[in-house]
Amino acid sequence: DVELWESGGGLVQPGGSLRLSCVASPFTFSSSAMSWVRQTPGKGLEWVASISGTGGTAKHADFVKGRFNISRDNSKNTLYLQMNSLRAEDSAIYYCAKDPGWDYYMDVWGKGTTVTVSS
Amino acid sequence: EIVMTQSPATLSVSPGERATLSCRASQSVSSNLAWYQQKPGQAPRLLIYRASTRATGVPARFSGSGYGTEFALTISSLQSEDFAVYYCQQYSNWPLYTFGQGTKLEIK
Numbered sequence: 001d002v003e004l005w006e007s008g009g010g011l012v013q014p015g016g017s018l019r020l021s022c023v024a025s026p027f028t029f030s031s032s033a034m035s036w037v038r039q040t041p042g043k044g045l046e047w048v049a050s051i052s053g054t055g056g057t058a059k060h061a062d063f064v065k066g067r068f069n070i071s072r073d074n075s076k077n078t079l080y081l082q083m084n085s086l087r088a089e090d091s092a093i094y095y096c097a098k099d100p101g102w103d104y105y106m107d108v109w110g111k112g113t114t115v116t117v118s119s
Numbered sequence: 120e121i122v123m124t125q126s127p128a129t130l131s132v133s134p135g136e137r138a139t140l141s142c143r144a145s146q147s148v149s150s151n152l153a154w155y156q157q158k159p160g161q162a163p164r165l166l167i168y169r170a171s172t173r174a175t176g177v178p179a180r181f182s183g184s185g186y187g188t189e190f191a192l193t194i195s196s197l198q199s200e201d202f203a204v205y206y207c208q209q210y211s212n213w214p215l216y217t218f219g220q221g222t223k224l225e226i227k
Contacts, residue, residue: 109164
């Protein structure tokens, strides 16, 4: 079975940075677009960013544009989310998810990593 | 942005009974609609995609229906493991995904 494992979450001060990683178990990683989705108790599930299989197309939600950057290294089966200028409202569980490669729903999710932005 | 609205926010149903959860899109998403189940402390799990296709391993008591702006998830005979939060998601304009706010299915 395909599995995704996130890491890199933690406690950071407002204005700080974190880099999240998501490692995928062996599958044709480059054939799937990958996404980051976050979840807070107050706002439910929110799409954060997605990147195409080749990495050539990346999109970010407006509320993270200019602060977060999604990237991937297909040689390492790894997805990244560089998070800069963090705010308290970015505190959430961050999940990575993949699509099946032939459609755009999210068929496999990681267990999530928690980001807390607080002084 | 396509807004997804789920109703009700909470649904109380007895085990063995049928539950129907609704999801409405602010504009047509064709059949580009997925349903996810989330239990406490766990990640979301895909149940339904393309509005009505069950994902691998999902029991037949789960069914999805709808097209365009109106969708439903029906669980025909609730089992104890089905009490969870359910989210709908549209994926009609990759990657501008949007999710509904969720319906909590609780034991009556």
